[in-house]
Amino acid sequence: MECAYCGIDFNGKPFRRDGEIYCSKECADADSEERFGIDAEELDDYGDEIEEEDIEEEF
Numbered sequence: 001m002e003c004a005y006c007g008i009d010f011n012g013k014p015f016r017r018d019g020e021i022y023c024s025k026e027c028a029d030a031d032s033e034e035r036f037g038i039d040a041e042e043l044d045d046y047g048d049e050i051e052e053e054d055i056e057e058e059f
Contacts, residue, residue: 001014001023002021003022003024003027004020004022004031005020005022005023006023006027008023015027018032
């Protein structure tokens with residue numbers, strides 16, 4: 001497989017995000033930052049907010 005960010009061929013379990021395949025979480029985060037202007041910390045914070053909203057809706 002080829003990483004969508006760095007372009008290296010790799011074997012093993014890919015990291016997937018937004019329909020793309022990456023060799024590592026670091027490549028996925030870097031690509032998201034370049035494409036969308038979102039850094040890894042913002043992505044992590046956004047995921048936490050979604051989980052909190054889902055929990056609140058269940059009660």
